[in-house]
Amino acid sequence: MTATTHNDADHADDHHDHGPELTGIKRWLFTTNHKDIGTMYLIFSLVMLFVGGAMALVIRTELGQPGMQFVQPDFYNQMVTMHALIMIFGAVMPAFVGLANWMIPLMVGAPDMALPRMNNWSFWILPVAFGILLATLFVPGGAPAGGWTMYPPLVLQTGDAFPMLIFAVHLMGISSIMGAINIIVTILNMRAPGMTLLKMPLFVWTWLITAYLLIAVMPVLAGAVTMLLTDQFFGTSFFRAAGGGDPVMFQHIFWFFGHPEVYIMILPAFGIISEIIPTFSRKPLFGYTSMVYATASIAFLSFIVWAHHMFTAGMPLTGQLFFMFTTMLIAVPTGVKVFNWAATMWKGAMTFETPMLFAVAFLFLFTIGGFSGLMLAIVPADFQYHDSYFVVAHFHYVLVPGAIFAIIAGVYYWLPKWTGHMYNETLGKAHFWLTTIFVNLTFFPMHFLGLAGMPRRIPDYSTQFADFNLVATVGAFGFGLSQLLFVWIIVQCARGGKKATAEVWENPVGLEWTVPSPAPHHTFDEPPVVK
C-alpha cells in the first residue's frame, strides 16, 4: 500500500493550523477533536489500570500465604468483582477506543471522527459510569461481590450497590455503542480517496470488525442486566427458579455477549501488532488479505462458541460436542494470524525498539494463552480446568501479555506522533524487561495451581497451594510497580525529549506518518490521495 498526500507533509497544515479554540478545563469538557478525545480516553484507561491494579494487589496480598490475614472474605469477593469490571470496561476497552480515536482518522486520512459531538459524549459518560461503580465501595452492603459475570441468584444478594452496578453497566454499554457507531461511520464514509477497503491498515480493519461486534452484543448485555433489575425490583422471574425462571438462561445470554466481548478486547490488539511488526521488520505484512479474512472468521465464530464458558452448567451431549468443535475451530484463523506474523518477521531486517519488543512478547505469550485456550476447549478436560486457577492463568495470558501488551506497544509506537518527542528508549526497554519477567512470574504459576486443584475466586486455600501463590504475589507486586516506570516514561516524553520526525521510525507505512510530529490539532483538512 502506497500513500501520498496532495501537499508536502511538512506544510500540510500551514494555512490554518490553529490549536484548540477553548483553553483550560473547557477545552477538555467541550472538545470535539478526535485527538483530544483520544488522549482523554487513554489517560482515563491508564488511571483505571492503576485502580484495577491496586485491587489486584489487594487480592494478591491476601493470597500471599494461606490463612486470612488482611481482609474479610466478602471484601475479597468485592475486589475480585471490581478488579474485573474495571480492567475490562475501564482499562482495556477505553484504551482501544482511545487508540482508535487518535489513529483511525489519521490512518484513513479523515479530518476527524464522523460524529464529533457524540464522540465527546461517549467519552464523558465513562467517568460518570466509573464514578458510580467505584462509589459502590462505600454504600451499605459494599461493592458488588458476585463476580463480574453477575450470575444470578448470587448477584441478587448484592446490597445497595445492585442498581448502581446495573446503571453503571448500562452507561458503559451506551458509551461503547456510541464509540462503535462513530468508528464504523468514520471508516465507511471518511476514507481518503483511493483507500479501498482492502487498502486499509490492519488496525482500521480489526477495529471495524470489533465495532460491529460491539453493536451486536452490548445491547444483549444491557438486556441481561435489565432482566436482573426487574427480577430484583419489579417481581419478574426471568432467572428466579422459584418463580419458574431459569438461572442458566442468564448464563446463555451473558456469554452470548461475553464471548464476542473477549474478541472485542483482542481484535484491535491484533491490529496494533499487525502495524508494528512490519515496521520493525522493514517488510510488508505477510498475508494481508488472509489477515482480514481471519479476523472476520474469528468474529463470526465468536457468536457460536458462548456455551464453552458453561460446560459444567449441564447441557445435552450434542450441545457440548457442538460447542467443543466450534471452539476448537477458532484455533484455525488464530493460528493463521500467528503464522502470518511469524512469516512477516522471516527474512526481515529487524530492530528491537520498545514497541517491537512488546509486540514480539505478545506473539509468544498470547500464543501460550491460545494453547491453554485450546486445552480448555476439550470438554472432558475442561471439567477439570473450569473455574480453577488454570482458567485464571489462561485469560490473564490473553488479556495482560495479550491485550495490554499490545496497547503498551501501540502507545510506544505512536507516542512520538502524539507528543512530537521520542520517549527514553533505555527506560522503555527496562520497562519491557521488568514487565515481561514479572507478568510471567505472576501468571505462569497459576497454571500449576489450577491443575493441582485450586478453585478460582477463593480468598484462602489449602496449604499445598502456598508456594506458587507466594511466587504469584511477588510477581504481581513487581508487575504493578513496573508500570509506574511506564507512567514516568510517558510524562517525560510529553514534557520534552528528542524531537520526533514526521516518520518517527524507519520508513513506516501509513498515512499517520505523513503528518508532522506532534500531529497538529487539525489534520487532513484536504484529503490525501491514496494510490
Add this chain to the structure above:
Amino acid sequence: MTRRIAAALIALLPTGAAHADWELNMREGVTAISREVYGLHMLIFWVCCAIAVFVFGWMIVALVLHRKSRGVEAAQFSHSTKAEIIWTLIPAVILVAMAVPAAKTMIAIEDDRNPDLTIKATAYQWKWQYEYLDEGVSFYSTLARTSNDARRTGSGIDPESVENYLLEVDNHVVVPVNAKVRVLLTSNDVLHAWWMPDFAIKKDAIPGYINQVWFRAEEPGIYRGQCAELCGQDHGFMPIVVEVLEQDAYDARLAAMKAEFGTDTPRLANND
C-alpha cells in the same frame, strides 16, 4: 475416635499427592474416566508443546538471524497462497484428530445408566447436604471446626498446623469402592459446583435444576474437593470429602449412618 484415626491413616496412604507442594500437573485420579481425562489432558498438552516448538522455534530463528544489526537486507515478499493453505489445513487436521478422542470420552462420561447407588447433593450457602436416596440417610457436611477456627481473619492460628486445612468436613460422603455412584446435584439458594478432582467431576448445583454426574472409584481412600462456583462470602469454605470404602466397611458405615442420620428430615450436624 478410632474411626477418625483410621480415616487419617487411610488418608495418608493413597492420596499423598494431594499434599505435595510445588505440584505441577493434574492428578490422574482413581476412576477410569479420570484417567481418560488425564490422558486427554496430556495428549493436548503435548500437541500444544509440539506446535510451540515449531512456531516458537521458527520465530526464534527469525529473531536471531533476520536482524538489521547482522547487516541483512529485508526481503519484500508479502504472500504465498501455498503457505496459507498449508497452515490452515494442518491445524484443522490436528484439531479433528483431537476432537475424536475427546468426543469418545464425552460419550463415556454421559453414559449414566444403571447406577449402583444414588446420592442427592443439595448445596447451601455454605455447606452441602447429602441424601442417600434409597437408604433414607441424610446429613449436612460443613467445614471442619479446626479449619473454620483457623480461617477467620486474624485468627492467629497457623493454617500449616491444621490437618487438611480447608479440605476437611465434619461428615464425609461414604461410598463403596468399584460401585457406580450417581450424584444428583441441585441448590437451595445460589449457584455452587461440586468438584472432585480425583474423579474428574465438576458440575454446577443450580436452583431449580437437577444435574447429574457419576463415578466409579477404583481405590479406597479419602478424596477431597471444593465448591468451584462463586457462591458468596464463604465460597472458599465449603469443601467436599468423599470416602471410598471396601464393600463390607461401607456396609458397616452405612448402618452407623442410618442410626445417626436415618431420619426423613435431615438435621443440622452439630459441627463437632
